[in-house]
Amino acid sequence: MxxxxxxxxxxxxxxxxxxxxxxxxxxxxxxxxxxxxxxxxxxxxxxxxxxxxxxxxxxxxxxxxxxxxxxxxxxxxxxxxxxxxxxxxxxxxxxxxxxxxxxxxxxxxxxxxxxxxxxxxxxxxxxxxxxxxxxxxxxxxxxxxxxxKEAVEGSRMLDCVIEYIKNHYAERISLDELAELEHISKSYLSRKFKERTGLSVISYINRFRIERSRQFLMMSCLSIDEIAYQVGFDSPKYFHRVFKEITGESPAGFRRQFKTSG
CATH class of the missing domain: 2.60.120.280 (Regulatory protein AraC)
Structure with missing residues (x-):
């Protein structure tokens, strides 16, 4: 109805x-x-x-x-x-x-x-x-x-935001940009996103980028700094820090371990 x-x-x-x-x-x-x-x-x-x-x-x-x-x-x-x-x-x-x-x-x-x-x-x-x-x-x-009704609309809105992140993770993505996509406030997006995923928008983007970087580390010959830029990080130093926070090891250590086990 x-x-x-x-x-x-x-x-x-x-x-x-x-x-x-x-x-x-x-x-x-x-x-x-x-x-x-x-x-x-x-x-x-x-x-x-x-x-x-x-x-x-x-x-x-x-x-x-x-x-x-x-x-x-x-x-x-x-x-x-x-x-x-x-x-x-x-x-x-x-x-x-x-x-x-x-x-x-x-x-x-x-x-x-x-x-x-x-x-x-x-x-x-x-x-x-x-x-x-x-x-x-x-x-x-x-x-x-x-x-x-608002829960359904919020779910659809977040589906669009998450799809945008997955398709544009290699680019610079701001909270302002994501909020503007759905014509909502940044605070509303942040709250609904945390309710849905358990993560902040930035944490979700970083985790998605790190997952993509793991694939590059395993399957490509790109340098670690090149991979950092390839998955959307502005700074290789920041990429190293986030990678270790999320995976518990450095990008170089992860690549080394993969080659050894392979």
């Missing part, structure tokens, strides 16, 4: 909270059998990590992740003893809203966690305010769908 259409559906809906609990894996409420629910199930991971099988696809979850299982979608939770989970679990009855695939989001700034807590706190009140609860559920669902 298009995001704008989904927004309209949510605004005009009359959601009902059918389940609202905060519990951990030791609770009898946790279902480790293959199962589904007649309502959209939204889960926020307060503690721990785990995974689930959804229609043959494995989904991994960790601290502060949000998961949404569409209504009637079968899923099988799997226990990881070393990191027991604690979750906020909500079943939201909103049949007008069609969610086609499970959603997994990683918390960035605490906003989703706060939205879950607001629904939970109001849902557990002895005399809950139905208007406030309805509004809180709508806000939570809107935020989840917006974050999901």
């Amino acid at each position: 298009e995001l704008e259409k989904a927004y309209e559906v949510i605004r005009n809906s009359n959601p009902r909270l059918r389940f609202c609990e905060w519990f951990d894996e030791n609770s009898s409420m946790w279902n480790f059998e293959l199962h589904s629910h007649p309502y959209h199930e939204l889960i926020y991971y307060v503690e721990g990590k785990g995974n689930a099988d959804v229609s043959g696809t494995k989904l991994n979850f960790s601290l502060y992740d949000t998961t949404v299982y569409p209504a009637c979608r079968e899923h099988l939770d799997k226990r990881l003893p070393e990191r027991p989970r604690e979750i906020i679990c909500l079943w939201i009855d909103m049949p007008e809203l069609v969610i086609e695939e499970p959603i997994r989001l990683h918390e960035r700034d605490g906003i989703l966690g706060n939205a879950f807590r607001l629904v939970y706190q109001e849902g557990k009140r002895d005399k809950r305010d139905e208007l406030l609860l309805e509004h809180a559920m709508k806000v939570l669902m809107l935020m989840v769908l917006r974050e999901a």
Whole structure:
């Protein structure tokens, strides 16, 4: 469903909270059998990590992740003893809203966690305010769908950036240039890139260049300084330092070892 259409559906809906609990894996409420629910199930991971099988696809979850299982979608939770989970679990009855695939989001700034807590706190009140609860559920669902859309767009954006790095690693590449490619800020690119790869943009470029240099060291007769320039380093001295930081040995030592073993 298009995001704008989904927004309209949510605004005009009359959601009902059918389940609202905060519990951990030791609770009898946790279902480790293959199962589904007649309502959209939204889960926020307060503690721990785990995974689930959804229609043959494995989904991994960790601290502060949000998961949404569409209504009637079968899923099988799997226990990881070393990191027991604690979750906020909500079943939201909103049949007008069609969610086609499970959603997994990683918390960035605490906003989703706060939205879950607001629904939970109001849902557990002895005399809950139905208007406030309805509004809180709508806000939570809107935020989840917006974050999901941004996650998809961010993934596509990073695919383009990574492909550009692979095709232009031998050239000078700046963060400004990469950000301009996708018309985004440098700070946004840096944050999303680190979330995706676990590395800064510069570290990723250097690692890719070092991997290419290893191939040149093994397969070519170029000098080490020539290889440094060939893979995009401005300075052979900097190339030597980065190569040793990443591989644990010098370029000359790596070449020597390859020739000896060959």
